[in-house]
Amino acid sequence: MIITNSGRQFHLSLEKHMRLTSKFFFLLTLLLTISSVRSQNSQHDYQETANKIFDTALQEGQAYEMLKELCLDVGPRLSGSPEAAAAVEWGRQTMEKAGLTNVHLQALTVPHWVRGSVEEATILNSISVGSVPLTVCALGGSISTPTLGITAKIIEVNNFDQVRELGEKARGSIIFYNRPLDKTKRKTFSAYSGAVDQRSRGAIEAAKVGAVAVLVRSMTTREDDVPHTGAMNYTAGVPQIPAAAISTVDANFLSALVKKDSTVNVNLKLNCQSLPDAPSANVIGEITGTELPDEVVLLGGHLDSWDKGHGAHDDGAGCVQSIEAIRLLQSMGLKPKRTIRAVLFMNEENGLRGGKDYAQRVAANGPKHIAAIESDRGGFTPRGISIQAEPTTAAFKKVMGWAPLLSAINADHFESGGSGADISSLKKNGTLTMGLLVDSHRYFDYHHSDNDTFDKVNERELQLGAAGMAIIAYVLANEGLPAPEHN
Numbered sequence: 001m002i003i004t005n006s007g008r009q010f011h012l013s014l015e016k017h018m019r020l021t022s023k024f025f026f027l028l029t030l031l032l033t034i035s036s037v038r039s040q041n042s043q044h045d046y047q048e049t050a051n052k053i054f055d056t057a058l059q060e061g062q063a064y065e066m067l068k069e070l071c072l073d074v075g076p077r078l079s080g081s082p083e084a085a086a087a088v089e090w091g092r093q094t095m096e097k098a099g100l101t102n103v104h105l106q107a108l109t110v111p112h113w114v115r116g117s118v119e120e121a122t123i124l125n126s127i128s129v130g131s132v133p134l135t136v137c138a139l140g141g142s143i144s145t146p147t148l149g150i151t152a153k154i155i156e157v158n159n160f161d162q163v164r165e166l167g168e169k170a171r172g173s174i175i176f177y178n179r180p181l182d183k184t185k186r187k188t189f190s191a192y193s194g195a196v197d198q199r200s201r202g203a204i205e206a207a208k209v210g211a212v213a214v215l216v217r218s219m220t221t222r223e224d225d226v227p228h229t230g231a232m233n234y235t236a237g238v239p240q241i242p243a244a245a246i247s248t249v250d251a252n253f254l255s256a257l258v259k260k261d262s263t264v265n266v267n268l269k270l271n272c273q274s275l276p277d278a279p280s281a282n283v284i285g286e287i288t289g290t291e292l293p294d295e296v297v298l299l300g301g302h303l304d305s306w307d308k309g310h311g312a313h314d315d316g317a318g319c320v321q322s323i324e325a326i327r328l329l330q331s332m333g334l335k336p337k338r339t340i341r342a343v344l345f346m347n348e349e350n351g352l353r354g355g356k357d358y359a360q361r362v363a364a365n366g367p368k369h370i371a372a373i374e375s376d377r378g379g380f381t382p383r384g385i386s387i388q389a390e391p392t393t394a395a396f397k398k399v400m401g402w403a404p405l406l407s408a409i410n411a412d413h414f415e416s417g418g419s420g421a422d423i424s425s426l427k428k429n430g431t432l433t434m435g436l437l438v439d440s441h442r443y444f445d446y447h448h449s450d451n452d453t454f455d456k457v458n459e460r461e462l463q464l465g466a467a468g469m470a471i472i473a474y475v476l477a478n479e480g481l482p483a484p485e486h487n
């Protein structure tokens with residue numbers, strides 16, 4: 001009996017258990033189905049929104065017109081220059097016209113270096129070529145030479161080890177750094193970073209062994225007769241010596257000459273100088289979030305440029321794309337839950353004061369920045385997004401899930417990598433920092449030189465980059481990201 005009873009009871013409770021379990025599984029399946037339909041729906045909705053953003057960007061885009069104004073009306077705009085001050089005003093007015101809200105300036109002071117009117121280098125009294133002028137330009141931050149210039153023997157090197165090996169033999173010479181960008185690199189940014197130490201630290205290493213000036217092969221993948229400038233540095237306790245970039249064509253010419261004749265002398269004349277710091281500003285505008293206005297997704301580029309060309313690809317393109325991305329959302333009536341903010345950073349090229357200052361203010365007073373995307377690789381065909389996070393993190397995986405939204409324009413290559421110089425300081429505040437990836441093969445043809453002019457930018461490529469930024473910013477602003485501590 002007892003056995004039967006308990007057996008029956010067991011049977012009944014088993015039946016009940018199974019009914020309950022199947023009910024539970026039914027409910028679970030239902031919930032999972034609903035949530036998967038929902039996420040498919042939202043992914044589907046985002047895809048539709050993305051397609052509309054692409055249509056609007058290609059049909060009614062304004063980034064190209066904005067860039068034309070910045071390049072042709074304002075021109076190149078090195079930090080501290082009158083043109084940089086004009087660019088700040090251009091940025092403010094352009095954001096207002098584009099319908100951004102809360103448009104304001106964030107004041108800061110910036111270094112003020114001026115190129116001057118003299119930048120000349122001449123091979124003197126060579127036994128094989130006589131006296132020949134070379135195409136050079138001062139590197140940003142360099143001191144001037146005496147009025148009559150510096151005349152000294154050229155010693156060619158490819159790296160700092162060779163400079164150190166020279167020791168006393170380098171005293172009184174002009175060190176000529178001639179290591180080219182590695183053409184076999186698939187990504188031109190890798191080629192650039194493999195050579196740029198010659199420009200940034202070349203004067204320091206040469207001065208340590210008593211050299212009196214440096215010439216640095218231009219940081220370009222191209223062979224042309226245009227010198228490419230860029231920032232160089234001095235350091236405390238090491239004498240400051242003048243530094244100039246030489247075009248790649250003339251670097252090859254000088255190198256061939258030095259190999260034939262070890263006594264080649266060059267006269268270098270520069271009259272650049274550093275003036276006291278100048279007032280300037282970052283320019284900021286937004287579309288305010290409907291549900292979480294105090295959480296920000298930032299889009300940015302840098303407003304300053306070198307004083308060569310128009311600063312079109314570097315980085316007028318990134319500035320107008322940041323404004324245009326928000327203008328597109330605004331004009332289409334799209335209302336993100338979180339605030340999307342465009343920031344035109346000042347002084348990326350020779351100090352990074354704008355980016356550093358911005359991150360400090362955010363760390364001290366907020367608002368919370370959940371994510372930031374910078375466009376500073378030129379206004380070329382967009383290819384994807386570089387995410388400054390480990391691929392194992394939840395935030396990285398979430399952003400990767402949105403890559404298909406950009407597949408219609410083949411910009412769905414999302415990968416782990418760097419973001420942008422201006423926004424990298426935000427990373428320590430817990431912001432997920434990202435960079436717009438573009439086709440990089442032509443960038444260093446133009447970079448920091450007279451070649452970087454408005455006509456080198458293609459309207460469709462520029463617009464599609466802005467559209468890509470708008471799409472990812474919109475989804476980020478609506479969906480948010482997992483908190484960094486859960487990454």
Ligand SMILES: [Zn+2]
Binds near residue numbers: 302315348376
């Ligand atoms: Zn740049």
